[in-house]
Amino acid sequence: MSIAVVTGNPKPGSRTLAAATLVAEKIAGGPPDVVVDIVELGAGLLGWGDPAVNAAIESVQKCDVVVVASPTFKSTFTGLLKLFLDQVPTDGLAGVVAVPLMLGAGPGHALAPELFLKPVLVEAGATCPTKALFVLDTTYDDPTAYEPWLTTALPQIQAAVGTPAA
Amino acid sequence: MSIAVVTGNPKPGSRTLAAATLVAEKIAGGPPDVVVDIVELGAGLLGWGDPAVNAAIESVQKCDVVVVASPTFKSTFTGLLKLFLDQVPTDGLAGVVAVPLMLGAGPGHALAPELFLKPVLVEAGATCPTKALFVLDTTYDDPTAYEPWLTTALPQIQAAVGTPAA
Amino acid sequence: MSIAVVTGNPKPGSRTLAAATLVAEKIAGGPPDVVVDIVELGAGLLGWGDPAVNAAIESVQKCDVVVVASPTFKSTFTGLLKLFLDQVPTDGLAGVVAVPLMLGAGPGHALAPELFLKPVLVEAGATCPTKALFVLDTTYDDPTAYEPWLTTALPQIQAAVGTPAA
Amino acid sequence: MSIAVVTGNPKPGSRTLAAATLVAEKIAGGPPDVVVDIVELGAGLLGWGDPAVNAAIESVQKCDVVVVASPTFKSTFTGLLKLFLDQVPTDGLAGVVAVPLMLGAGPGHALAPELFLKPVLVEAGATCPTKALFVLDTTYDDPTAYEPWLTTALPQIQAAVGTPAA
Numbered sequence: 163m164s165i166a167v168v169t170g171n172p173k174p175g176s177r178t179l180a181a182a183t184l185v186a187e188k189i190a191g192g193p194p195d196v197v198v199d200i201v202e203l204g205a206g207l208l209g210w211g212d213p214a215v216n217a218a219i220e221s222v223q224k225c226d227v228v229v230v231a232s233p234t235f236k237s238t239f240t241g242l243l244k245l246f247l248d249q250v251p252t253d254g255l256a257g258v259v260a261v262p263l264m265l266g267a268g269p270g271h272a273l274a275p276e277l278f279l280k281p282v283l284v285e286a287g288a289t290c291p292t293k294a295l296f297v298l299d300t301t302y303d304d305p306t307a308y309e310p311w312l313t314t315a316l317p318q319i320q321a322a323v324g325t326p327a328a
Numbered sequence: 329m330s331i332a333v334v335t336g337n338p339k340p341g342s343r344t345l346a347a348a349t350l351v352a353e354k355i356a357g358g359p360p361d362v363v364v365d366i367v368e369l370g371a372g373l374l375g376w377g378d379p380a381v382n383a384a385i386e387s388v389q390k391c392d393v394v395v396v397a398s399p400t401f402k403s404t405f406t407g408l409l410k411l412f413l414d415q416v417p418t419d420g421l422a423g424v425v426a427v428p429l430m431l432g433a434g435p436g437h438a439l440a441p442e443l444f445l446k447p448v449l450v451e452a453g454a455t456c457p458t459k460a461l462f463v464l465d466t467t468y469d470d471p472t473a474y475e476p477w478l479t480t481a482l483p484q485i486q487a488a489v490g491t492p493a494a
Numbered sequence: 495m496s497i498a499v500v501t502g503n504p505k506p507g508s509r510t511l512a513a514a515t516l517v518a519e520k521i522a523g524g525p526p527d528v529v530v531d532i533v534e535l536g537a538g539l540l541g542w543g544d545p546a547v548n549a550a551i552e553s554v555q556k557c558d559v560v561v562v563a564s565p566t567f568k569s570t571f572t573g574l575l576k577l578f579l580d581q582v583p584t585d586g587l588a589g590v591v592a593v594p595l596m597l598g599a600g601p602g603h604a605l606a607p608e609l610f611l612k613p614v615l616v617e618a619g620a621t622c623p624t625k626a627l628f629v630l631d632t633t634y635d636d637p638t639a640y641e642p643w644l645t646t647a648l649p650q651i652q653a654a655v656g657t658p659a660a
Numbered sequence: 661m662s663i664a665v666v667t668g669n670p671k672p673g674s675r676t677l678a679a680a681t682l683v684a685e686k687i688a689g690g691p692p693d694v695v696v697d698i699v700e701l702g703a704g705l706l707g708w709g710d711p712a713v714n715a716a717i718e719s720v721q722k723c724d725v726v727v728v729a730s731p732t733f734k735s736t737f738t739g740l741l742k743l744f745l746d747q748v749p750t751d752g753l754a755g756v757v758a759v760p761l762m763l764g765a766g767p768g769h770a771l772a773p774e775l776f777l778k779p780v781l782v783e784a785g786a787t788c789p790t791k792a793l794f795v796l797d798t799t800y801d802d803p804t805a806y807e808p809w810l811t812t813a814l815p816q817i818q819a820a821v822g823t824p825a826a
Contacts, residue, residue: 292455293450
């Protein structure tokens, strides 16, 4: 199973990236094959056809699974993440299993990944078989914070990519 | 593959029921194993512990797949459907693949099944691997209205129930 | 200013009703003019044209403001509340200022009144000038739990009903 | 009444801008006092503290009303618009009446401004008393496309800014 991580935190090397990488490792049993820390793509995100942006999108499209992650800004995912998703072609994530992940400072925005981020990934053609995942900033590096979700989500992801559950 | 249909139209034998049955037949290759036309459960829906309501819920829980369908009232699914879903136990749809389906008089509410109905089914523990389906009232009995959705959704559903795609 | 309270808790005389009444008193400076504890309308809610249901709707339509309240079931408002709202005529809340209020056991569903309940009230024609209000079950009778919301919401409501702010 | 227009279309001088300007003129009875065509702010949007971005935000905050407009990308507003909104301080739109406006190629995304854009503006502290507005690309310059919405929305906006309705 090949897996990508896409993170839309304006700060490079963020806790968002760490959390998404942790989730990807739990899913795939090893480090992600592709990591797109969107902020590193820079001003090319503001136009169309930037080669680095296109290459990043294509590398994600080739993976079986992508973890798409963002901090919570103004109750939803960041503009930075959406800038990247806006450049994905119509149905560009068809055949890819996507996992929506958001980090937040408090539990009050826990519905945001399910209600805001998942619909965008579905619109882009992705298969989203799991409940969206919301994690508190303060527990982003605590593997137990992910356990209940993983118990349910791992078999859903494995079925969706055609891999028999362990 | 066993499949159920649950419909929340206040009119028995509605177009909503016909549409959900059509979708179920396309998914399972035959008539649904379980049909719950919620309105027929009557006033037992307003309390807790009604035997007929409980039996209906249990019959759905035993199926691999359920098509959950509603007309669009006030931009979202009906109170009648939600009355039934409110009685499903916590995580009561775990292990069931659910397909959200809404019918509407016009295309303006096409996002409603994705944004309103799917999150409730996910909260009830169901696996929802497909895009939610919105169908116009006027084309509810036209199989071609379902084709584009079915092309993408059938393999997603088959993978989620562990059945190899045809 | 005339004010109504509409609550969709399956238990009569619930904390939901108490919370909605408290909010109404803070808004209007006295007890609500109209109280609709929907569960008391009984099986008439399942059909169309029930005289008691119609009278309840008309009494709400005559008020300047209505607080519409529900507990959180399966991440959104109850089927009981929606049964009642489904019977409101098209644009039936035009000219009424509506305040969406939901109670929940934990903060994880705090976005539900804004994302699920407010859009239904807007679709019914109501003016919803405030942020939707989410209150924890455990603090439903603690006036301080409502203070931050009230500070912002009261002038918004007063402006919307054409009453000069105090 | 002072009014601002903020548009998040990656193409400068877009139909989105024209539509938002038309709405602003209908609301205020004259041209907008402030126009922020976000794409013109350029790469400063990708960091924090850019003087031109800050000046744009402050100019909006000083207005009574702001029309916030976007085309529909991947079923919701653009990353470009969200980049700008992400830079608005906490409660930075308190005291400002905001009108969410989205343009789309077809009616299927008509719920997007109500369900995706309005909640972000509310989270930023704005007062959003009207139904969100969705307009088809093809009718963006046809004043009759705005009439039904304006009939209801104008008095709601005027009340919210403390101006007596005409």
